[in-house]
Amino acid sequence: MISMVFLLCSVIFISIIFFIKHKRGKKNSNTPPSPPGLPLIGNLHQLGRHTHRSLCSLSHRYGPLMLLHFGSVPVLVVSSAEVARDVLKTHDRVFASRPRSKIFEKLLYDRHDVASAPYGEYWRQMKSVCVLHLFSNKMVRSFREVREEEISLMLEKIRRSSSLPVNLSKILVSLTNDVICRAALGRKYGGETDFKELMERLSRLLGTISVGSYVPWLAWIDKIRGLDGQLEKTANDLDEFFERVVQDHEDGEDRDRTDFVDVLLAIQKDKSVGFEIDRVSVKAIVLNVFVGGTETSYTLMEWAMTELLRHPKCMNRLQEEVRMISKGKSRVIEEDIQEMKYLKAVMKETMRLHPPLPLMVAHESTQDVKLGEYHIPAGTQVMINAWAIGREAETWGPDAEEFRPERHLDLSVDYRGQNFELIPFGAGRRICPAISFAVVLNEVVLANLVHRFDWRLPAESIGDQTGVAESTGASVHCKFPLYAIASSTT
Template structure:
């Protein structure tokens, strides 16, 4: 009993000392952005709910579009408006171009040898330049046209076989995205292999997991106790084993007329054609990046487009009329047809506004002290840009910002390719996603074909329209529950 009393007294003294220190420190340096009160040791971590982007958006309504939180010992700047995002991603782009350290990224993404999570520096510049030039150029996007068309045709046939019966559209779109990415990146499909599916699901889940030890080092034992460390270790080993096997198969194979991303990267390694060394670890890291950035995000966006269209039949009817008028009875929508489809493009744009592929961008980090909107931001500050909140800014989008209304974009010059900060689903500045063109072409072609060949409706007993649609958790935010819909052939 005496020991317990002593422990309680000691904890109380520590608690009071920390509170005094925090108040004293705040008084000495008041030139920091507004900040919600935090708790000792953990800072503002207790204020993050199940969906972090929603929690941060709510806090920004009270503390402003630029606020400072503390996740344990780490200062985190939260950006929730287009104007402040422009300051970070354009005005001070170089200062905020790096990435913070993350135990999860380091373990799963080859110690940050990929492009997305690598710190700002010469390695990252060379890797990104190589990817833009050799993997995501317009020429490469066009070269995979046949792959996209074949996989979309297979998807359409799968839906046709279930005509007039409920189909799990979420599963179908996820399968399509995985198959396209596998063929483009690895040369063949792995989607039917149970081990591969399970591995990708584990990867996606872990990338969206919060690591306590990354922010509160003295609580790192929590990650061990809850099994996170063990899961990271196993998943990292399984990923490396899989991608090592893929690379080895490409090295030993006859290569026929195959020209997937692994082939391209191995050719760069052999020929040293880009002026720098690219080793085996970097090849695996870059290919893994393509899966991380191209699967969940693409399928989730298409899933949300179909969800919004099914909830807004007038928009679905207008889109079908446009697509079918331009196609003039053709069973397949071509890329050339899509160029004329203005309403299709604004439907996708409006969905990106309300359901950005990454509600919170991959965090940035300041590399030096900087003045931002009159506030002092020290080097080493983590920056989270809430694209979900930016897409719902009433000052930008009007009082109906929460509503799905594609027509708002018909006479708007705002684009999503990084120049207009009101809509940045793919990021902006130096760290903008290099695969925008690849993603957009696939999304447009899939959606145009879905509405051209089928009439769609929700199940009669569906309550989604009344109750809303729950989001899942993770880096991307797809629906929590699969989208079931009924497709009827048009002939």
Template sequence: MEMMFMILLMCSIIFITTLFFINQNSRKKSNTPPSPPRLPLIGNLHQLGRHPHRSLCSLSHRYGPLMLLHLGRVPVLVVSSADVARDVLKTHDRVFASRPWSKNTEKLLYDGRDVALAPYGEYWRQMKSVCVLSLLSNKMVRSFRDVRQQEISLMMEKIGQSSSLQVNLSEILASLTNDVICRIALGRKYGGETDFKELMKRLTRLLGAVSVGNHVPWLSWIDWLCGLDGQLEKTRNDLDEFLERVVQDHVDVNGDSTDFVDVLLAIQREKSVGFEIDRVSIKAIILDIFVGGTDTSYTLMEWVMTELLHHPECLKRLQEEVRTICKGKSSVSEEDIKDMNYLKAVIKETLRLHPPLPLMVPHESTQDVKLRDYHIPAGTVVMINAWAIGREAATWGPDPEEFRPERHFNSSVDFRGQDFELIPFGAGRRICPAISFAVVLNEEVLANLVHRFDWRLPDESTEDQTGVVAESTGVAIHRMFPLYAIASSTT
């Protein structure tokens, strides 16, 4: 199918190749940001490569931190520095607060009825207030402490049973995150009998799939020919069927539990937020929780453990900190973590080098705006390359590619949206509302892993020798291949 896709594209390019010269000669001499030369029809699509965050970072070295691309018919601004990100997400936050349309998200996320991808406006403000005040408040995060501790304990027991044997850490961390989110959002775990995990894998893969129709509408038939339309339709129907069953089960039981579905149904019943919230909105919000909470959280933990295993001296220092603070304890609690400064530095350094969403969620301008003396028209998509920003030598010094948690000890830069040098969760109006929810889980899991077990890579592993780990493709960037490690219990 990929070969057929490329042949069709090349035929289309050859057919209208003369348009290239017409396009080059007729470009408006308006004051637009620097832009690489583009091909007719597909624009700069061919320059994205398998890992767009890396390709765009390389292009920014030549064309600057504010660069204009054309992905088919879509004008796209690429931001690759903290200073320009501040202009977009703070100075002109309201102008760039909307989200672009995409066939993938329209099909899979209830046509913008969710929070993450809803267009900027009253509906989005209402849904965000529901999430921030009713689902993701500090009070709600604290209320699920027992769920986190129980699932972490089960994970530790599972690893303990394989002590001194090779374990698939990627699979273990993915299962833990899925189980925690399931219990908090839906009230119970959903395992293999519903194929829920496989369904979520399909969802995240399709959210990152390239749709030709998004960029070149008159070639949208290629999406049908390649099977993308069919996959989107089937996954949408399967997701909706599953979520509808979950919501209806909660309606029928009408119990006293306080998972997210119960909270949303109570809001719907009591109309306590001052506006109507329907069944579709409930399902869209729940889907957001999974998309934003499962893949990204496990991806971060996977990269943390990868970096620690590649840097044994950092792992040893972290273990010394955790074991000193928790001396005599069998596990690490949320209260213990408050004084673990090196743990927090390790997580910040991993977020700098491996932001789970390296290109973040795209923004879109709602009106014409002047940005850095350039004219940016309404309807321009903005990609913010958090991966490139985390590697700016001006901020991070001469060794930005090195994993060195100590660099954060003398830095006031944080990842909660106020410092644009480190924005893995975004910033401004569209910042991820679940930062506290994610950070608490990640800190507690990682602290417990290094407290109870000594870790090393298998003897046959070449990772620690090469230092190179292949990345996956898609929206969230995790390891291409699972992380296997050997755990030895210290008790």
């Protein structure tokens, strides 16, 4: 017993000495400002349930470029458009890689997908497949009929519940899931309980922090709390599902149009792109489409409707524009969207205040680099807080926390990676390749919702601030389902 106490005291003493030396060494080096941390775990204890908010609060004290330590891992946190430009444009190649992650390795086919693959030849090949073959303008247009059919089904579902509160969150989840399923897999899977539960598990786990990834000698904590078991089961279930999907396509299952799996299998068969795509890569890329497509799209639409319901004047102005441009039509078509300036302003304002991924997927430096006056060593992880950048008062003014779409009518700021004040899809080499696919769906759905119905909150929700409460996880949507009452205008 005495020997155990002595050993424990020795470990604590050595940890404190190491921590003090580390802090002294850091003070003498030219590194960004850092909040004080704890021995061994560094700053991990300062991450709250909503990490983007915790990091934003810290940045107000330590600046838009600060250095944290998650265990032994140095993590650079970027909270301003100016610094984001340095990382994603000036030094884009240096920061174009991704850090290793036990969670990504388990769930995303050992990082054979596009989003988490390390920077290199494999990533370049897979991205070119996505850009040229899956998300080209031609491919996006080819799924127009799918979008129209699913939107019509959604509008009819809402019409049947007219004058009663409808769970708009559930309806939007179903819509985006059905569109992505039909585009990527050739048919709907949203009605299958097992599939929905699997996607929910995947989303939750992707937003989980693995203690062992940052403090290896505490990896046993991940096992004790059940994370390792959940990762193993979910990875196996995912692979079993996507293997079945690929096999169905190879067996010639009848479908009415070419989907993403068809395209990838054709590339794999004829090797037309100049390099080989194996079966694991096919499944990993299709999985990426789900992770990046369903959650982010429905989240943006849910937040847009939430804000419009909380700001009736904005809702009225949007309805006037949409109904004027689509006058005489039973629904809004995609050509109409191009003329809807206020609709686009509403979408931009929603992306600014509620980016679906408030913390962009982490980057990692591949070599030493200088950011401003600071030295950043190779192997440093970089977290870009898109949520904090979207609320930066220096950029957006004293009303940065307010939902005011009008601000975008006089600004040329866009979300396609050229303006770092608004980067919901990222920027630089690792920008999301599916921007066009996502945006056209978001805009046409929102336009049809306000064109076809007048909306109001249930009486018990008026004045209730829970409508802007956030969920936890990698993708941040409304914490509580959005209920609203739709009155048909036709």
